Amino acid sequence: MLKNDNELEATKERIRYFQDQVEKLRQVETNPQNYRLSAGGYLAEIDRMNLEIREYLSLRPSELKEEAAGIEIASLVIDLSLVLMPSDDTTEIVSAIEDASAEIDQAIERMKKDQAEIDQLKAQTRAMLKELMAA
Numbered sequence: 265m266l267k268n269d270n271e272l273e274a275t276k277e278r279i280r281y282f283q284d285q286v287e288k289l290r291q292v293e294t295n296p297q298n299y300r301l302s303a304g305g306y307l308a309e310i311d312r313m314n315l316e317i318r319e320y321l322s323l324r325p326s327e328l329k330e331e332a333a334g335i336e337i338a339s340l341v342i343d344l345s346l347v348l349m350p351s352d353d354t355t356e357i358v359s360a361i362e363d364a365s366a367e368i369d370q371a372i373e374r375m376k377k378d379q380a381e382i383d384q385l386k387a388q389t390r391a392m393l394k395e396l397m398a399a
Contacts, residue, residue, distance in 0.1 A: 275313050282313075283307045300393045311385040315378060328343040 268271050286306045293299040 272317065272320055275317055279310055279313050279317075282310050286310075297397060300396055304393060308386060308391055311389070312382055315381055315385075319374075319378060334388050345358060 266275060283306075286303045289299055289303050289306075292303060
């Protein structure tokens with residue numbers, strides 16, 4: 265996932281570059297099958313990067329910082345809890361572990377949804393390629 269506005273801008277530039285490459289391929293590649301095969305990789309990467317941008321823009325800056333730091337902080341809290349808390353404070357340790365586990369589960373669910381979108385876009389791209397090849 266994109267972590268800041270600099271990565272956002274770099275990804276946008278990369279998308280523009282890939283789009284330019286596909287446009288050039290359209291102009292110079294005379295064999296339709298070669299074009300589809302060559303352009304397919306660029307188009308899939310453009311789709312993947314657009315999903316990253318979409319995810320980044322769907323979160324407010326404070327959420328991005330929380331998400332980026334969330335797992336690291338949760339891990340540190342657990343580590344520090346185990347070191348600094350007296351052994352009889354197991355309730356707090358268990359709570360910290362449960363909180364960290366919940367954050368990890370949420371991150372995993374977001375990744376699964378993103379992967380499902382990527383898979384759907386790949387399937388749509390393949391279907392379009394088949395249609396173009398049949399034409």
